[in-house]
Amino acid sequence: MPIKRLIQVREMPKNKSISVIENPEHLKVFKSVVFQSAREGKLNKLKDVLDSLSREEVKYIVSTVTESTTPLLMACRHGHLEIVNYFIEKCVADYEQVGSVTFDGETVDGAPPLWCAAAAGHFNIVQSLIKHGANVNHTTFSNSTPLRAACFDGHYDIVKYLVQHKADIEVANRHGHTCLMISCYKGHFKIAKYLLELGANVDRKSVKGNTALHDCAESGSLEIMKLLFLRYHAKMEKDAYNMTPLLAAAVAGHRNIVDFLVLRYEICKHEKINALELMGATYIDKKRDVLQALKYWNRAMEERYKDPRKVVRKSKPAELIPAYEYAVEAESAEELENIVSDVDVMRMQALLIRERILGPAHPDTTYYIRYRGAVYADSGNFDRCIQLWMYALDMQQRVLEPLNPMTQSSLLSFAELFSYMMSERNGQRVYSNLSFVDMKTVYLKGVAEIERAMSLSKPMPLQEKDMLNFNRCLQILMHLMNLVAKLDCTPDHAQIIKRATYKLLKLHPRGMHGYTPLHLAVDKETSAVGRYPVCCFPDKNVVSLLIDCGADANAIDINRNTPLHIAATCLKDNCEVMTFLIESGSHIDSCNSDNKTALELVKGACDICPMNYITLKCLSAKIIIQHNIPYRGHIPCRLEAFIEAH
Template sequence: MDLRTAVFTAARDGKLQLLAQLLASKSKAEVAALTAEKTDGATPLLAAARSGHRATVEYLLDRCGAAIEACGAVSFDGETIEGAPPLWAASAAGHLDVVRALLDRGAAVNSTTVTNSTPLRAACFDGHLDVVRCLVEHRADLEVSNRHGHTCLMISCYKGHQDIARYLLEKGADVNRKSVKGNTALHDCAESGSLDIMKMLLNYSAKMEKDGYGMTPLLSASVTGHTNIVDFLTQHAQTSRTESISALELLGATFVDKKRDLLGALKYWKRAMDLRLGDQDDVIAKPAAPSLIMAYDYAKEVNSAEELENLIVDPDEMRMQALLIRERILGPSHPDTSYYIRYRGAVYADSGNFKRCINLWKYALDMQQENLDPLSPMTASSLLSFAELFSFMLQDRAKGLLGTTVTFDDLMTVLCRSILEIERAVKQTQCAPDQIQLSKALAIILHLVCLLEKIPCTPEQDHLKKQTIYSFLKLQPRGKNNFSPLHLAVDKNTTCVGRYPICEFPSLQVTAILVECGADVNVRDLDDNSPLHVAALNSHLDIMNLLIKSGSHFDTTNSHRQTAVDLLDEKELARNVIQPLNHTTLQCLAARALVSHRIRYKGQIPEKLESFVLLHR
């Protein structure tokens, strides 16, 4: 073990005598360097504070001059927190004596992590009331929020720490403060089921505000299934009859899809129906649906107590009621609406009803693309689920199951929707697309193309398929490392896009159709690798031959001045299959001669030839 690691380990484990011995013979500069070094992202002081070794913390600060604000990485409950100062780590772990020692030596009480979490928030998260009091007494700011706009009061409410919430309120915490997404501490109580804290907040004049999705705390409780909150708030003076009806209906939908309790759902739907009907002169009718939805099997919402009673004999109809209610109340932009449509589709798929699944997933996908930002992880998840489902349906083990035929239209619809997602991303002007999400979307498209190649099609369908791929290539999308679709098609890493295998890459079939549809075989990534270089790295000789026959320049070099042959496996067989002399043109030789002899050619030859010469650097 080297000295740096030994110092860190002694500090982390609180072995003060050993630490002092290790540093005793070192100069002031050496001690400063050793205590500033990080091991696993943390300094010795940060590790000692995290572990609660007060004497070690004091020694590092008083005798070694360790930097009291030096941030690093610490782990809590399996999660790594980046940019945490020692005071934050001690507060999060509940080490009051260490917190006091740090504050007495001038630690900044409102210092934050990378996500803008303060020591006070860290103490609130895990319910360390004594640490909270100490920090507030040292003028910790109650209202500093993290990057999501969540305050200390909000996290205390969400985690159910009533004593901390009460203390913060007594000290003047803003009970109606809103997060980035518009939720308040009341929403956090509703989502966690903390009824006693909710009552306390209301006594401090908390208001029933709507969040960014239009959700009140009551609706939030309905979505999460906290019946104690729903029962309390439906009787509250701030809640209207209409709001109570919506909450009870939504809670019933939650019982169907989340709790899988159909009788419980009926109980709450009956309460909602009783409120709707009320007195004969004061009926609150359900709004008429604009149209019946094929994905829901053209189901209609029930409008009478008799229709409601009849649902018990038709569980499938109850599940459609839940989807209809959720879409009406939450709206298509709420994530739960499309999530539970997808969930219901997955249940149908598990039971072998693939057609119902596909119809529901298509409906959810349309909803996501109309309401979510381009390349949303939720949309990407939907597209990937389609690819995995189609892959399973095309496998031998699925044969014999009813309704497992994958149609050309189904695959083409999803492929077009996937390409639409790319088009939305590359055409947005506000910001550049997220390269990781874009790469994933591109990989999913290539898997869909691969699956589509396994489906028999008519000449008209084949033309449509190629026309669609041509339009996709015209968008010129680039993923991580500036990979084009052709780069991805010849790279083995494209195989790993989801939890389950879909298609194997490199794929000769996918490469061939991309080339046929106009993919540039000489396109370059950030390292100046062409698809031919990537195919060589993946040792796929058939793809290399295809690319060369399609016009890929055989002897062009990447940024490391390597040709594709240089990247091939050293096996003699591979080099014998790809014969350089068979693919080297006089043009290429001339370009290489200009480069190797450093002959000035710029301005002396046409610009088109200049770019050709540059490929042979």
């Protein structure tokens, strides 16, 4: 709004009521100016606006949350000390009121002003807030303290000041990560040393069992590693994945940490060999350095055979793995020399080593299998990619819990790959030999993942996080369904897909808002499932497949919307799917919780004549509802539901 208009608003005569608060238009103007001034540090403009208001109006506006944040939080985030003091001293702003702030693209919810100032490194604002009485240990929703925020970005002066004002150095966030752990992970030696001198617990474990030593190992902070290990005698513990700091450093590829611990840390021979072999695998997959990989694998061979009386043999798999092209691990330096010229064989060695040492449950095991498959796909070798990805997906569904994000990622990657392979370039399909067996197998695995997830909800309903994961998994499956529905396949193949889809529908899965698969099939929001486009919804092929397999065309969500209602909101200018749903039995006159029919939602954009589809039974139901005629107990139960839908 122009300044002239703003002045007119300010100069309006006040009565005893809080006029600005009661007038939405005026309130919106004032809030906008206050937030903009707090962000940009324009104190004079802020005073000019707020000084004309009553104390109650000022307090109301300053405490208003807009887009999950407050004016005070905004001033703290951008380092405007004078505005912070003005808000607290003149406007009586609540210096403990929380909101959301963004750092490096990450949104932190429930952040108090002191946390925000500490994270941003504004020492003078931290001082001011504490002098005014801010709680030095007030945490965010994820239980992060202002001290941890300062440790994260290495604000040493703020760390010292917070500690001097009784900040608790041992408060951990919801993941169990302490201030010492985060300073080690971020490589802030001075802060880590200061916390250790204060008596920080050097061996404390996070929820997943990692210690400060693990954080050093994963970040490559050798200087802090030496401090922890040599001066404070930190213990070499194992985390939830059975990983020691030495193995964690090898997986991360930090040569300085691995060489230091291998030479100075009293470890068992087996762990030393594992670390050297993992380091070689990391050089293959992460650093693409075959010569360095060979160097570390040779060092591991030397350790294996150093003592002829105590040779450490490699454990052999029960059977050779087709996805690795039946590769076997080298057993001697000579065998390593023979394969060094074949890069593909070396890559399979790395995958074999990682699976043997880390095991199938470790995230890096399947991650690098999928990474190697992606490299093959980039070079046009789709068959090798599918083979490796299928092996990784089998492994994930065998060892991980249902709805694990890694399993979902694998299913989505397959959908993206199949979509690309089925797309056309210059009038020709990118890949003409896409196997029905491969697509069918992945689709069946998607249905199996939903079935596994549904077993979790039988004892008790899914929690919010699990529900979000379930909804995402169901959306991914809808994209796989879209792809298989487009295939030109034999009647036998079509029956396989229909049986799997029938099995899915018999599970009665429900996503967010109580959506059934048929709701998702006609919802345009289903299209947005990943970073890259896969399939577009609504899709008639998917709707047809679901109807053929027994999907209820009149199923309702939590707002009593049928699939026809959802289609109406997505298809303002396209009636094909709506017409198909109606002809498949969807009642055109069913009302949602807002008492709206689908045709009322589409607002005349579709040229559908309702009288062509309304039956005498529908009209009878309408009459019963309109005249409040008692019907419960007087008609068959199946008709009661029919009447309620109208």
